Amino acid sequence: MAEFLHIDALGPTGPYRSRNRRPLTSLAGTPIGEISQVPSLYVRRTIAAMRAAPVLAGAQRLDALDAAAELFATAPLGGLGPDEYVRLVSTASGVPRAVVRQSVDWIVDVLRSQRTTVELAMPRGAVGDWRDERTRAGSAVWARRGEVFAVHAAGNTPAVHGLWPEALALGYKVVVRPSTREPYTALRLVEALRQAGFPPATLTLLPTDHDVADVIIAEADYAIVYGGQDVVDKYSAIPTVLTQGPGRSKILVTADVDWREKIDIIADSVSHLGGTACTCASAVLVEGDPEPLARALAERLGRIPSLPADHPDATLTVAPTASVVEVDQYLHKVAGDARPLLGGDTIVDELPSGGAVLRPAVHLVDSSGAAQLGVELPFPCVWVGPWQSADGIAPLRDSLVLTAMTTRAELIDALLDEPSIINLYLGDNPTTWLRPGIPHDGYLGEVLMRTKGMIRTAVGPAAA
Amino acid sequence: MSSPVLDLPRAADPAGNPASYPAVDPDEYIAALMRWHFTASTGSPFWLRRARSLEFDPIADVRTFADLRLFPNVVDEFRDVPVEDLIPRGLTGEDRVIAGVYESGGTTGSPKRFVMFDRWMEFALGWDEFHYAALGPANVLAVAPSGPHMFGAFAARRARRHDGVRFTVDLDPRWIKRLIERDGPGAADLYAEHIIDQAAHILTTQAVGILITTPPLLERMARRDDLVALIRKNVRFICWSGAHMDADSREIFQTEVFPGIPLKGLYGSTTILGMSRERPGEGLDGLALFDSPSPYIAFRVVDPATGDDVNLGERGQVVMNHLTKYALIPNNLERDHALAVEPPPGWLGCSVADVGPVATFDDHAVIEGVY
Numbered sequence: 001m002a003e004f005l006h007i008d009a010l011g012p013t014g015p016y017r018s019r020n021r022r023p024l025t026s027l028a029g030t031p032i033g034e035i036s037q038v039p040s041l042y043v044r045r046t047i048a049a050m051r052a053a054p055v056l057a058g059a060q061r062l063d064a065l066d067a068a069a070e071l072f073a074t075a076p077l078g079g080l081g082p083d084e085y086v087r088l089v090s091t092a093s094g095v096p097r098a099v100v101r102q103s104v105d106w107i108v109d110v111l112r113s114q115r116t117t118v119e120l121a122m123p124r125g126a127v128g129d130w131r132d133e134r135t136r137a138g139s140a141v142w143a144r145r146g147e148v149f150a151v152h153a154a155g156n157t158p159a160v161h162g163l164w165p166e167a168l169a170l171g172y173k174v175v176v177r178p179s180t181r182e183p184y185t186a187l188r189l190v191e192a193l194r195q196a197g198f199p200p201a202t203l204t205l206l207p208t209d210h211d212v213a214d215v216i217i218a219e220a221d222y223a224i225v226y227g228g229q230d231v232v233d234k235y236s237a238i239p240t241v242l243t244q245g246p247g248r249s250k251i252l253v254t255a256d257v258d259w260r261e262k263i264d265i266i267a268d269s270v271s272h273l274g275g276t277a278c279t280c281a282s283a284v285l286v287e288g289d290p291e292p293l294a295r296a297l298a299e300r301l302g303r304i305p306s307l308p309a310d311h312p313d314a315t316l317t318v319a320p321t322a323s324v325v326e327v328d329q330y331l332h333k334v335a336g337d338a339r340p341l342l343g344g345d346t347i348v349d350e351l352p353s354g355g356a357v358l359r360p361a362v363h364l365v366d367s368s369g370a371a372q373l374g375v376e377l378p379f380p381c382v383w384v385g386p387w388q389s390a391d392g393i394a395p396l397r398d399s400l401v402l403t404a405m406t407t408r409a410e411l412i413d414a415l416l417d418e419p420s421i422i423n424l425y426l427g428d429n430p431t432t433w434l435r436p437g438i439p440h441d442g443y444l445g446e447v448l449m450r451t452k453g454m455i456r457t458a459v460g461p462a463a464a
Numbered sequence: 465m466s467s468p469v470l471d472l473p474r475a476a477d478p479a480g481n482p483a484s485y486p487a488v489d490p491d492e493y494i495a496a497l498m499r500w501h502f503t504a505s506t507g508s509p510f511w512l513r514r515a516r517s518l519e520f521d522p523i524a525d526v527r528t529f530a531d532l533r534l535f536p537n538v539v540d541e542f543r544d545v546p547v548e549d550l551i552p553r554g555l556t557g558e559d560r561v562i563a564g565v566y567e568s569g570g571t572t573g574s575p576k577r578f579v580m581f582d583r584w585m586e587f588a589l590g591w592d593e594f595h596y597a598a599l600g601p602a603n604v605l606a607v608a609p610s611g612p613h614m615f616g617a618f619a620a621r622r623a624r625r626h627d628g629v630r631f632t633v634d635l636d637p638r639w640i641k642r643l644i645e646r647d648g649p650g651a652a653d654l655y656a657e658h659i660i661d662q663a664a665h666i667l668t669t670q671a672v673g674i675l676i677t678t679p680p681l682l683e684r685m686a687r688r689d690d691l692v693a694l695i696r697k698n699v700r701f702i703c704w705s706g707a708h709m710d711a712d713s714r715e716i717f718q719t720e721v722f723p724g725i726p727l728k729g730l731y732g733s734t735t736i737l738g739m740s741r742e743r744p745g746e747g748l749d750g751l752a753l754f755d756s757p758s759p760y761i762a763f764r765v766v767d768p769a770t771g772d773d774v775n776l777g778e779r780g781q782v783v784m785n786h787l788t789k790y791a792l793i794p795n796n797l798e799r800d801h802a803l804a805v806e807p808p809p810g811w812l813g814c815s816v817a818d819v820g821p822v823a824t825f826d827d828h829a830v831i832e833g834v835y
Binding site: 218 | 687
């Protein structure tokens with residue numbers, strides 16, 4: 001990284017470097033480059049130009065997504081080869097190299113799967129193109145509700161960029177506001193998609209400060225916004241904004257299941273992607289005494305080594321020491337009367353190479369109603385507590401993913417009926433399990449598309 | 465008895481040469497100003513009354529521009545004082561003609577009222593006359609607050625100077641504020657678009673040569689292709705005021721949106737009964753520089769923690785002073801922050817650039833969640 005990095009906007013007519021820029025720094029605080037911060041005027045003009053641009057035809061979109069997968073995985077983009085890109089993300093943003101690679105694989109899979117994902121998400125009564133024969137007899141056509149989709153991305157893991165390509169597949173024009181901490185993945189993906197065939201006016205990258213990010217969201221028809229509980233609260237009342245906030249994913253182990261056989265799955269659920277995904281388990285509820293499970297979990301997670309993020313074996317996130325210290329102080333505050341089994345003294349492990357590792361933490365709480373069970377922090381931090389069937393499903397509410405290790409069909413029925421549990425995994429599946437085509441927070445198509453009734457006789461192009 | 469040094473220059477250079485005003489000795493000016501406002505026969509009832517509770521003697525103790533720091537900031541008292549009490553008794557004849565009473569604020573708390581004298585207003589309007597020198601006859605469209613605000617009244621006088629008429633639309637910033645409090649930012653959007661729709665109708669049907677507005681409204685016009693085309697075709701001068709314009713937006717306006725149309729800023733406030741003008745030339749890193757009409761209006765930029773002047777080139781909070789025989793409004797700490805810039809030689813205080821709200825940076829509070 002000898003070269004000074006410039007992350008500029010990629011607008012409808014080309015790159016744009018604003019005078020207002022923020023420094024990009026390494027974990028040790030060394031300046032490594034600058035990121036443009038475009039003004040709201042630029043945002044408004046960009047989105048107006050995007051609205052005026054034609055939509056790429058469906059078949060071309062899917063071809064371009066396929067081609068982009070290849071480019072994203074293998075091509076030099078924005079001056080960086082794939083390995084250089086992975087190294088940059090790990091050294092600059094502290095996401096472990098292995099996590100970056102897993103995320104890249106995930107994004108590539110997502111790009112390649114859009115043909116089937118779109119098919120899977122479409123209601124069975126609908127056709128994807130009005131030219132389909134079925135509209136002659138009358139059918140639903142799947143149609144866009146809007147035209148511009150905004151992405152307010154996060155930098156905790158590159159995997160966050162695995163959701164929005166679905167919007168491109170559906171024919172939306174997409175504007176991506178990258179994370180200031182990790183803008184490299186957003187830049188690389190936008191470059192790949194553009195080279196693969198998406199015209200600049202259909203896909204733009206607009207780095208901004210937070211105020212201008214609000215202008216992007218206001219100008220777009222729909223937006224997906226990553227953030228903490230504060231961001232969720234800010235946007236939750238706006239139906240066109242999809243929030244990706246704390247997942248508060250959980251695992252339930254009932255007495256009919258022997259947790260000893262599942263401890264690896266449980267530990268993986270907590271520490272996958274360095275604990276930085278909203279699908280990572282932050283609470284484990286156990287029917288019976290939770291302490292043996294908590295101790296075994298602490299033992300597993302305690303074994304994970306502290307390594308610089310660019311080390312091939314690293315799995316834990318590295319961040320500037322001051323911010324890790326803040327997280328540690330916050331953890332102590334929220335832990336309150338919970339009993340620490342791991343990380344109770346400190347989670348801060350300073351590295352000679354700069355920054356500090358966020359070490360895992362395991363705490364035991366004494367009731368299924370403990371408030372700590374709802375606390376999600378950006379590292380492997382898990383709260384283990386007791387559950388009994390009399391507690392019902394209340395302690396399991398508000399979960400992006402719930403892995404239920406149980407054989408009780410009635411309980412499973414009740415969990416599936418609970419609206420605040422978004423995904424329900426059963427048995428030997430970690431909360432972090434994901435496959436392209438399986439919804440993460442519903443299909444984007446559920447929000448971005450609607451069906452329209454159509455019946456037609458011989459009007460329209462003769463060839464149709 | 466008025467000292468001649470307090471008299472406004474009579475004939476501003478009709479070509480509007482910015483250097484044409486006579487230099488006055490700053491200390492002589494301040495001393496004469498204090499005598500005027502704190503002598504029973506010439507001062508205003510407000511200041512004569514207020515002087516009794518000052519902990520210093522303005523005539524004896526305030527001899528230089530720096531000494532004005534002795535004054536408390538009295539603008540909050542302008543919320544309640546009857547406007548008659550603000551009129552200096554020494555004003556007579558042409559000097560005593562009132563142009564209007566204008567209000568500042570009112571979006572938070574009750575408004576403050578200021579008396580604008582005709583003679584002063586004409587001078588203040590002429591402060592950036594040189595920018596308009598070559599324009600000739602033109603109509604004005606002011607898409608800006610009218611009502612009790614100074615902004616709209618200046619636009620009307622601008623039109624008169626160009627033998628034109630002023631078109632305007634109603635814009636009530638206090639109501640926008642209420643709407644945002646009640647319904648969130650979406651309500652302001654709706655209101656702003658309603659304003660732009662009205663401006664669009666005027667631009668479509670009337671010959672508008674001078675457009676006066678705020679940066680946020682100009683930005684909204686800029687995203688409508690039809691309006692941009694109309695403005696490019698007809699408008700020969702764009703004046704902005706009333707909000708911040710960053711260097712990037714200024715450049716985009718100048719090079720992409722309205723190329724070839726002069727785009728000049730005014731930075732002012734009702735609390736100084738006037739404004740500073742954009743310095744001709746390149747500016748500073750793409751930013752407009754603002755020179756106040758010294759010695760009548762003078763700025764300082766201070767460290768908000770200590771109240772001391774910052775060095776030139778540093779940011780701080782703006783302190784405004786209105787220092788004429790028409791009014792005395794000293795040492796008024798404004799909400800705005802700005803960069804202190806070297807003023808023209810002999811000027812009181814400093815010039816300013818990059819005026820805007822306090823810059824805030826990401827705080828480091830831990831917020832739950834992984835993002």
